[in-house]
Structures are given as C-alpha cells and as structure tokens.
Amino acid sequence: MPTLASNEEGDRIREAMNEAPLKERVFNEHITVLSSPWMEGRLPGTKGMEFARDYVVYWFDQAGLVPGGTEDADGNPSWMQPFPLGSSKVFADQVCSIDADGDSMDMALSDDFEFTGLGSAGVAEGDLVFVGYSIDDGPEDYQSYPEDLDLEGRIAVMLRFEPMDENGDSRWSDRRWSRKSTFASKFGAVADRNPAGVILINTPGANDERTSSLMRDTSRVIDGIPVVMLSPEAGTRLIAATDPDGRSLEDLRMMADEGTAIVELDGRGRIGGEIREERQYAENVMGLLPGRGDLADEVVIIGGHLDHLGNGEFGSRRGSGALHPGADDNASGAAALMMLGESLREAYDELPEDASARSILFAAFDAEESGLNGSRYYVDNPTFELDDIQLMINFDMIGRVVNDRLSVSGVESAEGLSDFVQPMFDDSGLEIVTASRGGGGSDHASFLRRGIPVLFAICADFHDDYHTPDDTADKIYRTAGVKTVDLFHEIAYAAATHPEKFQFSDGDAGGDRRSGPARPRALNVRLGIRTRELPDGGGLRVLNVTADSTADAAGIEVDDIIRKWAKQPLKTRADLVGRLAELEIGRAH
DSSP states (O other): OHHHHHHHHHHHHHHHHHHSOHHHHHHHHHHHHHTSGGGGGGOTTSHHHHHHHHHHHHHHHHTTOEEOSOOOTTSOOOSEEEEEEEEEEEEEEEEEEEEETTEEEEOOBTTTEEEOTTSOSEEEEEEEEEOTTOOSSOGGGOOSSOTTOOOTTEEEEEESSOOBOTTSOBSSOSSSSOGGGSHHHHHHHHHTTOOSEEEEEOOTTOSOGGGGSOOOSOOOOSSSSOEEEEOHHHHHHHHHHHOTTOOOHHHHHHHHHHSOOOEEEEEEEEEEEEEEEEEEEEEEEEEEEOOBGGGTTSEEEEEEEOOOOTTTSSSOSSOSSSOOOOIIIIIHHHHHHHHHHHHHHHHHHTSOTTOOBOEEEEEEESSOTTTSHHHHHHHHSOSSOGGGEEEEEEEOSOSOOGGGEEEEEOTTSBTTHHHHHHHHHHTSSSEEEEESSOOSSSTHHHHHTTTOOEEEEEESSOOTTTTSTTOOGGGOOHHHHHHHHHHHHHHHHHHHHOSSOOOBOTTTTOOOSSSOSOOOOOOSOOOOEEEEEOTTSSOEEEEEEOTTSHHHHHTOOTTOEEOEETTEEOOSHHHHHHHHHTOOTTOOO
C-alpha cells in the first residue's frame, strides 16, 4: 500500500539521520537550508541573499560570536560590512499583448513572457511577421530571409536556436548548437531588416533544458528595439491565433528547419517595458571571536563566500533561467564557518584565564562569483590592520571531497607554515593534496596579493556540477566535509595561539602588505569559459564553453589551448582573470 511504503521510506531516512554523527547532521542541515529554493541561488541583491545573510547572522549569534562588521548608521556594532557593487537592471511596466482579429491576448509576465535585456527599453507596436530562426548564410546555403526583406514598423517573431532534426538536436553541429544559434548572430541578422521589436520564442521540441525558462537580465545584443521572450506554450498560442492558414507553431518550425519560412501573421503586437539602472550594494557577514591577552589585537581570518549564481544570470555553464542551488559552491564553505564559530568559541571558553589568543574573524564574503568583490573590499577597508593578520583560511567547495582527497593551497605562503600544518594534515584522516602557491579564483587571492599568508581548502577532484543547476545538497559528502571542518578547527586554533607571527614568504606570491601588487578588480567583461592550467605552465586548457557566451561566439572550443593574450603569456587562471579585469564593456581593446 502507498501509505505503508511511504512510512517505511520515512523510517529508513529517519534512522539513517539519527545514526549519523551530530556534526554530519549539522553540516547537512546548513547546506540544505542555504541551497534550498527559498534562498533563490543567493545572488547578490536578491531577497534570497538577504535570507542567507540573516541565516548566517543567526548562527554566528547562537555560537556566541559578536558583530565583526562596521558600525551601522546609529553607531552600533554590526554583523555586516556593506560595499557598493555597481548597478543592476530593474525592469518595470512590462507588456506583451497580441491583437488577433479583434481579440486581445495579454501574456502573463514570468509565466508566458519576460521583457529581456537583449534589447533596449521602450514599447513597440506593429504587425507580426514570423522569421523562422533568423539566420543569414547558414551551412548548405541555408537562409532565413529572402533578399531585400524590410521589417520596418513590424515585429519579428523569431525561434530560438537553429534548424533541428527529429530528436530536437542541431542539424549543423555535434556541439549542441553551432555558432549560428547564438544571440549575437541571430539578432545581428534581424537587425539588418530594421524591425520595430522582436518576440523570441523558446523553440518547442528543442533538446535543450533552457526552453523551459525565460531570460530577463542579460547582455544587450541589439540596440534601439525592445525584445520579449515567450515560453513554448505562449508561442504556440500566439501562432494558433495569428497564422492565416491555421498552422501550428510546430508546423512553422518544421518549415523553418528546411529553410526560408517568412509568414505574414494576422495580428499585431505591443511589446516592451522600461529598464533602469539602480545602485546595488552587497554585504559581507562577519562575526568575531574576541582574542585575549597579548595576542588579542592580532587576528586569524576564516572566510568563505556566501553568494552564488541565482538563476544563472551570469557565470552559469548551462545558461540562465534555472535555479543554481550552489550546495557545494559555496554553501559547504559557509557551513564550515558557522560550525567553526561554535567549536572555536567553545575552545576559547576552555582556555586558562592567563592564556593569550588572537581574535578570530569569521567572514562570509559576498559577491565572490562576480570578481572577488567582497574580499577585495575587505582588504581595502579592513577591520583589523593588515599587518595584524596572522593567517587567512578560505573554504570554497569542500562539500564534494571525493575519496577523502582535499586540496590545500598556500602551505608555502609563510615561512615554516608547511611544517606547522603537516602534523595536523597527518592526523586528519584525509588525503591532503598540497600546493605551495595559493592560486587564484577565490577570496584568499585578495589577501595573498596583499602579502598575507593563506591556506585555501577545496575539493581535490573537480566535478561537472560546478556552476550548474545540478550542484545540489543530495550530492554532498558529509563525512569528508566534517573531517575538513575538524582539520581546520585544529589549524585555526593552533595559529591563533601560536606565540610567533607567521612571516609572509615572498617566494609564494610576492607583494608588500601595505602596497602590494595590483589587486583583483571586479570583472565587467566575462569570457564564458572554464579552464585548467597546463602542468608545464605553458597555458590554459579549455574545459567548458558556456553556450551563447563571448567565447562561444568567438569559436573557442573545449580542449583548445590558450597560451597568450595580446602577445603576453597566460600561464595561470589568475593571469586570465587579470586581463579580463582590464576590459570595459563597449570599449575597443
């Protein structure tokens, strides 16, 4: 019976959870909460990110920490360190209305359509024209448009992607879709025909999960006209109401699969909306465990970023529109912060009254994914003097430590640090894969470049769920995650009570704590690739290319090797990030 099966399943899950050690249950619960849909993917500027920050503050407070941020407007201690994060697009007054034979069809915002950032603000009205896939000069002489077609004053109704086979896959490419399917290519073709606006339909039958989601805040690819995106269902209703011969959207799609399929529809559209820029702020969440004795004015910082990608508005390897939970990246690191806040406060409570110990600052950094913005702001506006920072420990993706293999970088960033941590590595029950350099790509890099010793913990074996909707809580390795937390409890406690100050090693990263080399800047331009450094230091191998990204449009493919940028060698991912940080949108380089 269904009820009995349900009860048995519930019993098995309950028993498994009850048998699990308490720390593993706590680690699991923190990650499950932070990666739930309630948190909306923890994108800076969203309500979900506010919930996530409140959650961390609650547990910092429960652990017995005190506010470690900047003072609020009333001069009271705060858990937060706010910082500016550029501006964000705000969409308003969105409309998508179809008039067919005197009947008005108003599409529902979010469910049926989104007014997107692919085009410009404004409202367009005009007759509807179906233009197929909007492709110029495709393979095998494929062409969407007849010669001299002019769409002035009319609204183009366009299919997403490109001609498909019976399985919904590209006819032209084994790489999912060809470059002809990119927004830059398709909208470039329609722009030459001067439409008043564009309705982009998520193509029904396409073998691509992105058809189930609607885009909004994305990069502009066409100027001067509004663009709305319709769901397959809404597109089906639009064609059913306006095709003069009573054909379906699927009929028109199959015509477009074969070549030119321009259809003058019996209907008019009114589409568009307003877009305005609003100043955006993010906030680091910081809890402090005060030190004592002669070492109290010095500090060990334990950090990990709290933010993730929301619905994939940027940085996704799958495209936007679906929730990116970020269970491993980096709900796992945030879970470690909250657990260590409690365990280290308990350890400090047991210190002898005359003992000296450094303060420990627990920092859940914001906006790491968009360019290490939170940690970069902190080192520029520190709550402790940079010279008083003994060590920065950073967690990023410690929830998928497969076969107990944990990577720890930065062991040579201070003189004697490697020897200091090795006994604790040996007793951890983990296989520690060490790297002398701290590397780039996460918040420790901001500290390393200011001459501060770092230890960076991350899974040694990367997984394909990185920056996709598949980074979910059910895939977390809880036992190995807790081993990692326990290891760094020992390291942080030892570093906080170590009598001598660690001396930064120039051989690891270089730079002075006060001046230092150039620090990372927020990225205004994104390439859309994931890379791995070649073992010989001769460049970067491309591991993944995000669909519809700049790299995709440029023809970069998986397994390509990138050795130089503007004739300058690229040896590390940090080199690539540094070059990207120099670029500005809309400026020739």
